[in-house]
Amino acid sequence: MTPMRDDGSGDPDSRATSEVLRQVSPTLPDPEMKRRVWVALSRSETRAVAAPHVWRWPVLASAMAILLVAGTAGAVIARRFIGPMFHRAPQVTPVVAPAAATPPRRAPVRRAPEPPAVAMAQPAVDLGVVEAAPAARPSRGARRAAPAERAVARTATDSPAAATPSPRERAEVLDAMIALRRDHDAGRAGQLLDRYLAAHPHGALREEALALAIEAADARGDKTSVSRWARAYQNDYPSGRFATFARSHLTTP
Amino acid sequence: MRLRDARFREIYETWFDHILKWLYAFGVPSSETEDLAQEIFLVVRRKLARFDGANLAGWLYRITQLTVRDHRRRSWFKNLVTRRREVDLTELSHGGESPERRYEQRENRRIFQELMDKMSEKRRTTFVLFEVEGYSGQEIAEMHDVPLGTVWTRLHHARKDFRRLVKSRRREEQKNP
Numbered sequence: 001m002t003p004m005r006d007d008g009s010g011d012p013d014s015r016a017t018s019e020v021l022r023q024v025s026p027t028l029p030d031p032e033m034k035r036r037v038w039v040a041l042s043r044s045e046t047r048a049v050a051a052p053h054v055w056r057w058p059v060l061a062s063a064m065a066i067l068l069v070a071g072t073a074g075a076v077i078a079r080r081f082i083g084p085m086f087h088r089a090p091q092v093t094p095v096v097a098p099a100a101a102t103p104p105r106r107a108p109v110r111r112a113p114e115p116p117a118v119a120m121a122q123p124a125v126d127l128g129v130v131e132a133a134p135a136a137r138p139s140r141g142a143r144r145a146a147p148a149e150r151a152v153a154r155t156a157t158d159s160p161a162a163a164t165p166s167p168r169e170r171a172e173v174l175d176a177m178i179a180l181r182r183d184h185d186a187g188r189a190g191q192l193l194d195r196y197l198a199a200h201p202h203g204a205l206r207e208e209a210l211a212l213a214i215e216a217a218d219a220r221g222d223k224t225s226v227s228r229w230a231r232a233y234q235n236d237y238p239s240g241r242f243a244t245f246a247r248s249h250l251t252t253p
Numbered sequence: 254m255r256l257r258d259a260r261f262r263e264i265y266e267t268w269f270d271h272i273l274k275w276l277y278a279f280g281v282p283s284s285e286t287e288d289l290a291q292e293i294f295l296v297v298r299r300k301l302a303r304f305d306g307a308n309l310a311g312w313l314y315r316i317t318q319l320t321v322r323d324h325r326r327r328s329w330f331k332n333l334v335t336r337r338r339e340v341d342l343t344e345l346s347h348g349g350e351s352p353e354r355r356y357e358q359r360e361n362r363r364i365f366q367e368l369m370d371k372m373s374e375k376r377r378t379t380f381v382l383f384e385v386e387g388y389s390g391q392e393i394a395e396m397h398d399v400p401l402g403t404v405w406t407r408l409h410h411a412r413k414d415f416r417r418l419v420k421s422r423r424r425e426e427q428k429n430p
Contacts, residue, residue: 001405003384004412017412017419020368023361026386027277029270037291038265044295 165204172196173205176212186219207233211242214249261298268313269294274388275314275396278381279321280369285328293320314396368418372411379404380411 005021007014165173173196180189193213200206210233217225226249233246240246272293276286296316304312369377379397382388383404390408394401 001383001390001408003387004415005384013416013420016423017416020361020365020419021384023357024365024385025358027270027274030273033273033287033290034269037269037287037294040291041265041294041298044291045298 169196169200169203169205172199173209173212176209176216180212180216180219184219186216189216190220190222190225207237207240207242210236211245214242214246218249258301261301264297264301264309264313265294268309271310272313272317274382274386275317275378276321278378278386279318279374280366280377281321281324285324289320289324292324293317296320308395308398310392310395311398315398364422368415368422371418372414376407376411376414379407380415383408 003021004014005018007018172192176189176192176196179185179192190213193209193216196203196209197206197213203209210229213229214226214233217223217229230246230250233240233242234250237243237246269290272290273286276289281289293313293316297313300316369381372380375397379393382393382396383390388396390401390404394404397404
């Protein structure tokens with residue numbers, strides 16, 4: 001096949017195309033450009049040998065910085081916004097016998113924002129929660145409820161022998177527990193518990209109230225009351241769930 | 254792989270001018286030819302160890318094609334951001350020829366490039382390589398890694414396109430002299 005530029009003998013259109021092609025010259029060799037490109041290639045190779053992977057350090061440093069920032073931001077977001085969603089106590093649904101009346105509506109009780117100093121100092125708090133509320137063990141449903149309420153609610157269901165506590169009784173003991181553990185107001189807790197124990201000498205929550213009364217008196221430093229309530233517990237519940245706790249306070253001088 | 258490698262040097266010496274012609278066939282402006290040639294040979298150096306040695310012209314042509322494609326993509330984005338004006342080095346003055354002759358050459362090349370831009374890449378490269386750069390059909394077939402018949406078919410259609418384009422251009426010039 002002959003090139004079009006050499007075939008201009010036909011019609012005017014063919015002649016015109018041949019003319020256009022004849023006016024375009026082929027690309028000529030450019031020795032100067034060839035030399036320049038070779039020099040540039042040599043330089044690029046020298047750079048690559050002299051400083052291998054230099055470009056990677058800024059990239060790695062940037063990646064590390066981004067990871068650190070993203071990780072910190074994620075941790076903050078999780079702690080501030082996502083974590084509370086899981087730890088927020090839902091509305092309390094007390095466990096009551098079918099015959100019992102519906103308890104009055106109360107403000108939702110939330111877990112104290114940080115572990116109370118009293119609780120750290122006194123094993124009674126842990127003891128009370130663990131013994132009175134086995135639901136505190138990592139079961140999904142129990143984890144969402146406030147420990148104080150779990151303790152009371154669990155007590156009501158776990159002690160078939162005990163009478164079902166009335167909503168009023170439950171409210172009184174819960175108030176005392178909140179005053180003691182959340183508000184760290186051992187004085188008010190003591191008053192509430194004294195009132196409850198006086199009003200309900202055979203109440204369904206007497207055992208828990210006595211244990212809390214020991215804890216409250218201990219938090220106040222009232223050794224007389226500690227001994228008194230510990231002795232009362234020992235007499236009423238010699239093999240109760242808080243017997244060890246009461247005994248330890250009984251023997252303390 | 255070292256630059257001193259005799260194989261790479263041999264390829265460079267033999268094929269550098271061909272690659273410039275191919276770049277022209279792809280419609281790359283002269284201002285970008287040098288950078289692209291360097292980029293192509295960087296790729297060649299990197300990939301030479303893995304080359305099976307079967308069709309060197311086809312392998313180099315394919316590298317050129319892909320490099321030009323990448324370059325166009327990058328340029329498109331860069332121009333979008335910076336609105337850089339392309340400067341064709343052929344437009345810059347250089348000694349040796351009269352201004353009239355330079356203007357004429359520039360004008361011819363510009364018109365030819367305008368016509369070529371209206372053709373598909375396969376037809377355009379086949380046409381330019383055969384009609385302007387003087388490659389044979391067999392050489393183009395090796396470069397494109399296609400049978401010889403395919404080259405003639407593409408050339409046939411490219412010629413038809415070219416005639417049509419020249420004709421319509423002449424008609425426009427007669428309408429608007």
